[in-house]
Amino acid sequence: MSAEYWSGKLYRAEQVRRGEQQVAAQQQLDMYQLMERAGTAVFRVLEQEFSRQHHVLVCCGGGNNGGDGYVVARLAREAGYQVTLWQQGDAVTLKGDAAKARDAWLAAEGQILPPGQAIPASIEVVVDALLGTGLSGQVRAETQRLIVMINRIALPVIAVDIPSGLCADTGRPLGQAVKAQVTVTFIGSKQGLWTAQAANYVGRVQFAGLEVADAFEQIESPSAFVSQVSDIACCLPPRQRDAHKGDHGRILLAGGDHGMGGAIRMAAEAAARAGAGLTAVLTQPDNVLAIVAARPEIMARGWLDSERSVLALRLLWADVLVLGPGLGQSAWSRALYDVLAQTEKRHVVDADGLNLLAHSPDYKNNRIITPHPGEAATLLACSVTEVEADRFYAARTLQQKYGGVVVLKGAGTLVDDGTQCWVCAAGNPGMATGGMGDVLSGIIGALLGQGLSLAAAARCGVWIHSTAADRCAAEGERGMLASDLFPHIRQLVNPR
Template sequence: MTPLFSASAIKDGEKQAAKIAGISLFQLMERAGEAAFDCAQRHYPLYHHFLVVCGRGNNAGDGYVFAKCALNANYHVTLIQVDSERPLRGDAAKAQCDYLESGGTLLDAGDGHLGDGIDNGPYLIIDALLGTGLNLAPSPVFEALISDMNRTDAPTLSIDIPSGLNADTGHIVGACVVANVTITFVADKTGLHTGSARDVCGIIEMDTLGVEKEFSDCTQSVARLYQDSDIAKMLPNRLSTAHKGDAGKVLVCGGNEGMGGALMLAGKAAHRTGAGMVACLTHPQHINAVLSFHPECMVSGWEGDKSHVESRLNWCDVIAIGPGLGQNDWWSRTLFSLVLKQLNHTFSDKFLVIDADALHFLIDSPKPNPNQVITPHPGEAAALLNCSIKEIERDRLSAARALHKKYGGVVLLKGAGTVVFDGRHMSIIDIGHQGMATAGMGDVLTGVIASFIAQGLSPSDATVVGALIHGYAADLSSKNGIKIGLLASDLLTPIAKIVSQAAD
C-alpha cells in the first residue's frame, strides 16, 4: 500500500520537509531535475537530443535543471520557453540562470512550431509546462503547445505530472500532454491513479528526493494506493483443519427472466474465491442452467414466496443482490424490497453487497446502512446522486464521499482507478485494463466481494482485496494474449489461482 497525497499537501509538506532536512527548496528543485534526467537516460538510452518545453512556474525550474544536466553530459538540448521575454520568478529564475550560464540557449514558444529545425536525429520531449498546481483549463498558449507535443512522433517524459492533468482528481479540462513516462516527486499523487490518468501518464515513477521520512512525519495522506503486491497480505487465513462451514455462506439474489447469466457469474466467482457454500435465488426458468454451469451451487426458483426469502436469509452470512435482477415491479422490485425489509427487521447483522439493477431500487430508499457495500459504475453513481456522469468523473473521490454520506457502508466506484471509500479510508485500486469494459465483469466482482465478507474480512477489506484480485485476474489474462474480447467468465479460473498462490 502506497500513501497518496493532494497537491496542496505536497506543496506545504515539501517546504516543511526541506526545512527539517536542512536543505533549501532550490536544492529540492535540483534533485528533481537530476532525477528526471536519470529517468530519461534509463528509459531512452539511445536518445541524445532533448526538447525541453518549459512553462512559468516551478515545474519550469525542474525543466531547466534537467536541461543543464543534459548539457553537462554532452547531450543536445533544445529548450522552448513560454513568454520568454517576461522574467521567471523565484527558484525557477535561478534554475534558468544556471542553465544559461552553462551555455544553454532558449527559444520562445511563439517563434514557431514545436520541433522545427531539429535535424539531429530522434529526440525526446521533456514536459515541464504546468506541474501540479493546475485546476483550470490551460490557457490558449499552453493548449497550443500541448497539442503540438501530442502531434509529434517523439516520445514524451512528463516532469511531476502530465501538463493538463489535475493532480488531485485525475480529471482533464481542455488539453493534456500524453506522456510515455511520468516521474513524480516527493510523494505520490491521487490524480495520477484515477480518472483519465491512465490514458496520459504512461509508466509512472516516483522519487522522494531524499526527504521521504521528513515528509511523512509532517504530512497526512488523503488516500491509499493498492496494487497486486498487496493481495497476499489481505487475504483471510484458512487453517488446514477448516471445513466448508468455516469458509462462509453466500446467497446471490437475481437472475430475472432471461438474465440468469449475471447471477451465475456472481455465484461461481464467490466459490472460486473461497466461499464454503453458495446458494442462488433466481427466476425458476434458470434453475437447470445454474445447475449445469455451477453444479456446486444450491439453487432455487423464487415466485413471490416471502417465507422462502426469509429461510435463505437465515441460512447465509452475506447476501449479494442485483446481478441480473432486472427492474420490473413484480419480480425485481418485490424481491429487492423483501430482502431489505427482512434485513432491516430480522437479520440486521447480515452483510449486503448491492450491484447492478438493485442500485436502481436503492435510490427509492437511501437510508444509510453500515452493513452494505455498493458497487456502482459512473452511470449508476450519477443516478444514485442525481447528477451527471461528467460530474462523477470530474472528481471521483468526492463522488465516493457523497455516495457514502447518502447510502453509508462501503462505496466502490468502478472505472479506471477504482475508488473505495468506507467513511474513514479512501483507497484507489490502480489495476486492470480497458478489456474489462464488457458485460458481466461487475457481476464477477460482486461475487468476489461477497465471498471475502463471508470468509470473515471486514466489508472494507473485502471490497479492496476483491477489486485487486478482479483487476489482477484481467491483467494476467491479457498477458496470456486476451485483452480486447476478454469475457467475464474468463476471470473465474485466474481468480482461483491468484487466491491459491497468495495463500501458499
Template sequence: MRRIPDSDRLPHALYRAEQVRRLDRLAIERFGVSGIELMERAGAVAYRLLRVRWPNARRLTVLAGMGNNGGDGYVVARLARAAGLDTRVLQLGKADQVRGEAALSLAAYRDAGGVIEDYLGLPRKTDLYVDALFGTGLVRPVTGPWAEAITALNAQRAPVLALDLPSGLHADTGCVLGVAVRASVTVSFIGLKLGLFVGAGAEYRGEVHFSALEVPAQVYAGEILAAVRIDWARESRLLTPRSRIAHKGDCGHVLVVGGAPGMSGAARLAGEAALRAGAGLVTIATHPRHADWLNLDRPELMVAAVERPEDLDTLIERADVVAIGPGLGRGDWGRRLWERVRGLSHPLVVDADALNLLAESPGAGPDWILTPHPGEAARLLGSATAEIQSDRLAGARQIQARFGGVVVLKGAGTIVHGPAPRVPAVCSDGNPGMATAGAGDVLTGVIAALRAQGLETEAAARAGVCLHAAAGDLAARAGERGLIATDIIAALRTLSNGLAKVDR
C-alpha cells in the same frame, strides 16, 4: 548507470497538490533543504531516469513553462547538455519573467552555454521530449500557445517524460483541463499525486516513477493522506492459508439474489466468481423460469427458484452474506425481492439494479457494500455521470455519507470509501480489457466471497477490488481486446492462492 531512487517500488500514500506544497515548504523551512536544492534533485532524478529508460536517445527537447516545473526542466536540460546530448529548450511564456528558484535554474542553464528558444512549434526531429510546462498548481483550462504545444506534443510519435504530472492534468481529480500531455513516463516528486490514479490519470500518466528527493521522513508525519493506493501485491496478505481441517462451512455461504428472465447470466457469473474466490457454498436465488438449468455446466452452484419474497427466508437463514443485484431487473419481481433483502442484518453486497432501486427509495445500511459504476453512482446522488467522473473521490465520499456502509465506485482507479476516519483507497491494478459485460457481476461475487470468509466489510471490499483487478491483468496477458468476464473468473483461483504475480 545508477539506479533510480525510490522508483521501482511506488509508495501507497497519495496526496493532493496542496498537501505536497505543504510538504515542500516544511522541508525548506524546518529542515533546511533549500528550494533550489529540491529543484536540482528533481532534475537529476528525471535525467537519470531518462538515461535508463531511453539509453539510445541523443536528441532531447524540453518544453519549459514559467514555474518550478519549468525550473526542473532546465536542470534536466543542463545535465543532458553536459553529457553531450543534443539538447533544446523551448520556452513557453517570456523567459525574462520567470521568477524564484526557476529563474536560478534557467540562469544556470544559460551560464553553462545553453540556448533558450521561444516556442514556435516542435522540432522536426527529436528522440525524446520532456514535459516541464505545468506543475501541480494548474486549476484552469489550458489555452493559447500552451494548448497548441500540448496538442502538437500528443500528435507526434517521440516518447514524452512528464515531470511530476502530465501538464494539463488536474493534480487532485485527474480531470483533463482542456487538453493534457499523454506521457510515456511520469516521474512524481516528494508525494505521489492523487490525480495520477483517479479520473483520466491512467490514460495520461504512462509508466509512473517516484522519488521523495531525500526529503526527511519527519516531513510526512503530520500530513493525513488524501487516499491510499492499493494493489493485489499488498492486499493479498489478507488471505491467509486455510486450516488443514477446514470444511466448506468454515469458508462461508454466499447467497446471490438475481437473474430476472433474460438476465440469468449476471447471477451465474456472480455465483461462479464467489466459488472461485473461495466461498465454501454458493446458492443462487433466481427466477423460476431458468432455475432448472442455470447450473447445468457448473453443478457446484446450488440454485433455488424464487417466485415470492418469502421464498427467500430459508435461504437467507443459511447464508453468511447476501449479494443482490446482478440481473435483478427493476420489474415487480426484482422490486419485491429487494424490499425483502434491504432491511436484513446480514452483510450485504449491493450491485446493479439493486442500486437503482435504492436510488429510487434511499436509505442507509450499516453493513453493506455498495458497488456502483459511474452511472449508478449518479443516480444514487441525483446528479450526472460527468459530474461523478469530474471528481470521483468526492462522489464516493458523498455516496458513503448518504447511504452508509462501504462504497466501491467502479472504473479506472476503482475507489473504496468506508466510514471516517478510514482513508479512502484507490486501486492501481486493472486494465481497459475489463470494460466488458459481466465484469461488475464478477466483482460482486468476489467481494461477497471474501466477506463470507471472514474479512471485515472494508477489508473485503479492498481485497476484492484488487483481486478482481489483478485477475483481469492476468487474463489480459493474452490481450486486452476480447477479454470476457469468464476470463477474469478463470484467473481468480491462481491469484488468490499466490500461484502467479501480475507485473504490469
C-alpha cells in the same frame, strides 16, 4: 512505479506543496536543492530510457515546474545529449528558484527558444515541464496549442511531476493535457495520477522521494492509498488444515430476471472461485436448469413472489447476501429487492439493486455498494460528467449518503469507507465488457463470507478482480470475457 521505495500513500497537491516547504525548513534545505534533486531524478529516467544519441526537446513553463525542466536540460546537455529548450512565455519573467535554474542553463551555454510552429523532425523525446500541480483553472490557449502539438507528433514524453494540464487532485484534463510515456512524481504521489482519465495521460508512474519522502510522510496524512499486493496477502492467510465448508461462508446471491440469468450465474461462480464455502442462488425459475447444468456446485432455486417463506429461510441460512446481478426492475425484481434489502446481515448491492436503492435511498453500515459511474450518478442525482470530474469527492459523498463501504468502479476504482480511501492501480480496458461487475460482486461477497471486514473485502475484491483481468490481458485485451477471469481468481485468493 519505479524501483525506489514507495509507500503507496497518495496526497492532494496542496499537501505536497505545504509539506515540502516544512520539510525543507526542518532539514535546513534550500528549495533550490529540491529543484536540483527533482531535475536529477527526471534526468536519470531520461538516461535509463534513451541513449545519448537522442535529441531532446525540453518544454518549460513559467513556474517551478519549468525550473525543474531547466535542470533536466542542463544535466542532459552536460552528459552529451543534443538539447533544445523551448520556454512558454518570457524567460525574463521567471522568478526565484526557476530563475536560478534558468541562469545555470545559460551559464552552461544553453539557449532559450520560444516554441516553434512545429516540433523539429530531429527531436526524438520530449520532457514536459510546462505546468505543475498548482494548476486549477483551464489551460491557457497558447499552452493548449503547444500541448496539442506535443500529443499530435506522438513522440515519447517524460512528464515532470505531472503531465501538464492534468488536475493533480482529480485526474481530469483541464482543457488539454500532455500524454506522457513516463511521469516522474516527487515527494508525495498525487492522488489524481491514479484514477479517472489520468490513465490516458500518465503512462508509467515513477516515484522520486528526493531524499525527503520519509520526513514528508511524518508531516502530512495521506488523502488515499494505492492497494498493494502485500495488503491482500495479509487479509487471506492460509486456511487451517481441519477447515470445513461451513467455516468459509454461506453466500446467497439473488437476481437474474428473465433474460439475465447469466449475470447471477457468473456472480455465483465468482463467489465459489473466490473461496466461498457454500454458494446459493435465488433467481427466476427458468434460470435454474442452466445454472445447475453449468456449475452443479451452485445451489440454485427459482423464486416467485408468492414464496415469501423461501426468502426468510434462505436469509436465515446465509451469512452474506449479494443482491443485484441481473436483477432487473420488474415487479418480480422489486418484490425480491424489497424483502432482501432489509436484511441486517452483511451484504453487497450491485447493478439493478443500485437503481432500486436510488428510488428508495437509505443509510446502512452493513453493506457494500458497487456502482459504476452511471449508477453513481443515479444514486447522487447528478450527471456522469459530474461524477467523473472528481471521483474522490463522488465516492465520499456516496458513502456519506448511503453508509457502509462504496466501490466506485472505473479506471482507478476507488474504495471508500468514510474514513479512508483506496485506489486500485490494476485493471485494463479489456474489462469494459458485460458481466465484469457481476464477477466483482461475487468475489466481494465470498471475501465477506470468509470473515473479512467490509472495507477489506471491498479493496481486496477489487484488487483480485482487476489483477485477474490483467493476467487475462496477456492474451489481448479485446475479446476478454468476464468468465475468463475464473482460473486467475482462484490463483490470486491463494497468495504464495
